[in-house]
Amino acid sequence: NAGVTQTPKFQVLKTGQSMTLQCAQDMNHEYMSWYRQDPGMGLRLIHYSVGAGITDQGEVPNGYNVSRSTTEDFPLRLLSAAPSQTSVYFCASSYSYSGANTGELFFGEGSRLTVL
Amino acid sequence: AQTVTQSQPEMSVQEAETVTLSCTYDTSESDYYLFWYKQPPSRQMILVIRQEAYKQQNATENRFSVNFQKAAKSFSLKISDSQLGDAAMYFCALGANYQLIWGAGTKLIIKP
Numbered sequence: 096n097a098g099v100t101q102t103p104k105f106q107v108l109k110t111g112q113s114m115t116l117q118c119a120q121d122m123n124h125e126y127m128s129w130y131r132q133d134p135g136m137g138l139r140l141i142h143y144s145v146g147a148g149i150t151d152q153g154e155v156p157n158g159y160n161v162s163r164s165t166t167e168d169f170p171l172r173l174l175s176a177a178p179s180q181t182s183v184y185f186c187a188s189s190y191s192y193s194g195a196n197t198g199e200l201f202f203g204e205g206s207r208l209t210v211l
Numbered sequence: 212a213q214t215v216t217q218s219q220p221e222m223s224v225q226e227a228e229t230v231t232l233s234c235t236y237d238t239s240e241s242d243y244y245l246f247w248y249k250q251p252p253s254r255q256m257i258l259v260i261r262q263e264a265y266k267q268q269n270a271t272e273n274r275f276s277v278n279f280q281k282a283a284k285s286f287s288l289k290i291s292d293s294q295l296g297d298a299a300m301y302f303c304a305l306g307a308n309y310q311l312i313w314g315a316g317t318k319l320i321i322k323p
Contacts, residue, residue, distance in 0.1 A: 137215065137302055137313025145309075153310065185256065196306040198246040202256040 101203035108176045116171040118186030126189040127169040131182040145192040176210045213238045217314035224293045232288045234303030243307035245286045250300040
């Protein structure tokens, strides 16, 4: 059982480049989400999904796109990377959307992104 | 707006002693949860303890316990018999309205 798998774990981009952070879970979880973690700040919610075909914005959605075509996958796309998007990104999933309330989230190991 | 505030950027404690990490929060929701997460250098996010707002009894998990003061909107974490493996970033978080709102974290240093 792999849990929540994020790829890549490290990435360096130049300003203006695009890339996709992959997130996959094998637990048949309905709820999936993306957070970013910056120094001196807590995690901030970027986007989340309560099921295949359904996505919604979190606290800091600008500059990011998501889609949820399958239950398993929830990729995060940066269309034109900016230095302000340098951060550590976490994907988290839960068996249901209420997991975000109850803290029953399974986290990936994080992806460190640097934008030069 | 929902907020979580951790006013201690860093705390240190002698091994085997007790330390308390502070957290205050604000929410207009009546149904919510509060959490403490641990993040060691591996970046893995680990749920330490959870408190349901409607429960008056403070949650306890082995050496970890909380002091939940609902009226004061305070939620502190007490770690007893501190161990070297407790060294990590600790995050307080509020779960409400299907979102988790996080504090900025407290770095806990354990002195041998």
